[in-house]
Amino acid sequence: MRLYLAGPDVFLPRAAEIGARKRAICAQHGIEGLFPLDVELEAEGAAEPIYRGNLALMESADGGVFNLTPFRGASADVGTAFELGFLAARGKLIFGYTSDPSPYRERVHAQFGPLVPGREAWRDRNGHAVENFGLPDNLMIAVSIAEASFGIHAIAEEGPDALAALRAFESCVAQIAARVVRRHSQERAHV
Amino acid sequence: MRLYLAGPDVFLPRAAEIGARKRAICAQHGIEGLFPLDVELEAEGAAEPIYRGNLALMESADGGVFNLTPFRGASADVGTAFELGFLAARGKLIFGYTSDPSPYRERVHAQFGPLVPGREAWRDRNGHAVENFGLPDNLMIAVSIAEASFGIHAIAEEGPDALAALRAFESCVAQIAARVVRRHSQERAHV
Numbered sequence: 446m447r448l449y450l451a452g453p454d455v456f457l458p459r460a461a462e463i464g465a466r467k468r469a470i471c472a473q474h475g476i477e478g479l480f481p482l483d484v485e486l487e488a489e490g491a492a493e494p495i496y497r498g499n500l501a502l503m504e505s506a507d508g509g510v511f512n513l514t515p516f517r518g519a520s521a522d523v524g525t526a527f528e529l530g531f532l533a534a535r536g537k538l539i540f541g542y543t544s545d546p547s548p549y550r551e552r553v554h555a556q557f558g559p560l561v562p563g564r565e566a567w568r569d570r571n572g573h574a575v576e577n578f579g580l581p582d583n584l585m586i587a588v589s590i591a592e593a594s595f596g597i598h599a600i601a602e603e604g605p606d607a608l609a610a611l612r613a614f615e616s617c618v619a620q621i622a623a624r625v626v627r628r629h630s631q632e633r634a635h636v
Numbered sequence: 637m638r639l640y641l642a643g644p645d646v647f648l649p650r651a652a653e654i655g656a657r658k659r660a661i662c663a664q665h666g667i668e669g670l671f672p673l674d675v676e677l678e679a680e681g682a683a684e685p686i687y688r689g690n691l692a693l694m695e696s697a698d699g700g701v702f703n704l705t706p707f708r709g710a711s712a713d714v715g716t717a718f719e720l721g722f723l724a725a726r727g728k729l730i731f732g733y734t735s736d737p738s739p740y741r742e743r744v745h746a747q748f749g750p751l752v753p754g755r756e757a758w759r760d761r762n763g764h765a766v767e768n769f770g771l772p773d774n775l776m777i778a779v780s781i782a783e784a785s786f787g788i789h790a791i792a793e794e795g796p797d798a799l800a801a802l803r804a805f806e807s808c809v810a811q812i813a814a815r816v817v818r819r820h821s822q823e824r825a826h827v
Contacts, residue, residue, distance in 0.1 A: 453764070455765075456764040456765040456766075457763070457764065457765075458754070458759070458763050458765075460765075491769070492767075492769040492771060492775040492778070492779050493779055493783070495775060495779075496775055496776060496779035496780065496783070499776065516709075516764075517709050517710045517711065517744065517747075517748070517760070517764070518708050518709015518710060518711065519708045519709060520708065520709065520713075520714040521714050522711075522774065523711040523712050523714055523717040523773065523774045523776070523777055524717075524774040524775065524776035524777065526714040526715075526717035526718045526721070527717045527718070527720055527721035527724075527774075527776040527777055527780065528721055528776065529718055529721065530717070530718035530719055530720065530721030530722035530723075530724075530725070531721035531722065531724060531725040532721075532725070533718075533721075533722060533725075534721070534722040534723070534724075534725035534726050535725050553708065556708075557708070563649070568649070569708070571799075572648070572649050572796065573644070573647040573648065573707075573708070573799065574646075574647040574648075574649075574651075575647075576683075578682070578683040580683060582714065583713065583714045583715040583718075584683040584686060584687055584715065585687060585690065585714070585715035585718040585719065586714055586715065586718055587683070588683050588684055588686075588687035589687065589718065592684070592687070605763065608762075608764065
């Protein structure tokens with residue numbers, strides 16, 4: 446099984462090393478992990494080839510494992526969210542994990558200050574409603590994963606590599622191997 | 637032509653009014669605007685029906701017009717990004733607009749403090765690389781729109797409804813009407 450390893454990991458100082466570790470964890474469980482293109486973040490005209498390369502990598506995969514750890518705000522990285530929607534629309538397997546186990550509402554509170562009770566919803570300091578479903582992120586993210594697989598896998602992690610969420614990733618991949626890979630191989634054997 | 641009106645508008649205090657205005661602007665240009673479900677943000681068990689309702693609305697549309705104004709961070713709303721990836725994967729029309737014309741890198745600087753030059757990229761205070769392509773957001777968001785249509789339409793707007801980006805929306809819809817709707821109608825007439 447080939448799984449695309451989506452996430453903001455590419456923005457970490459040791460991105461290549463993190464990618465290699467995640468691919469190795471996948472390999473230990475009989476999964477081929479596909480890490481997004483090594484990103485050249487400055488080169489002129491590089492954005493389009495990276496975009497097309499990532500789409501091609503996703504098309505070639507059986508699904509994706511999404512690092513949904515919050516990035517520069519209260520939510521997951523938007524590039525990762527785009528890719529989650531892309532693979533969901535293609536009907537491929539989608540799995541998610543994070544190193545931040547707090548519900549979305551608590552995270553907004555922590556980042557933007559106290560929430561104000563409104564008529565239909567709690568609101569942040571800008572008057573914007575805050576989803577209050579007890580979910581780990583915006584419902585499109587959280588529900589897509591919950592309906593397609595077994596919910597966003599969360600294990601708390603601190604430190605400079607917290608964004609990589611390696612512990613949650615390893616646990617998520619082990620669960621995929623135990624619950625999905627075997628079934629997937631059997632189905633392929635019968636084709 | 638039926639277009640899904642994606643964006644964080646649903647979180648504004650006057651969401652229903654904003655939605656009605658956007659649908660009216662669409663109607664003036666011969667477009668049927670589909671506003672996401674009126675969101676009940678507290679009701680228990682409401683997340684799944686909202687998710688499925690939004691997917692059904694997207695499936696029924698010819699494409700989407702995406703409000704990519706930054707929401708609770710340096711980037712677009714993640715639910716909106718998910719929907720953008722979803723419609724891109726379905727091969728439908730995608731258009732984008734924002735009330736924040738600043739490049740992504742400047743916005744990260746404004747929100748998180750000075751950036752530090754690194755070996756391959758500028759980095760924020762957490763050491764995370766900052767994309768520096770001169771694009772308005774993460775490349776998956778910006779390039780998908782640029783390749784599919786005519787780039788993210790940006791017109792600066794301030795005040796409590798800046799998140800709705802009504803001026804950029806109106807201008808974007810006018811451009812869709814002038815450049816896409818007529819061709820779309822002609823193609824349908826020939827089917």
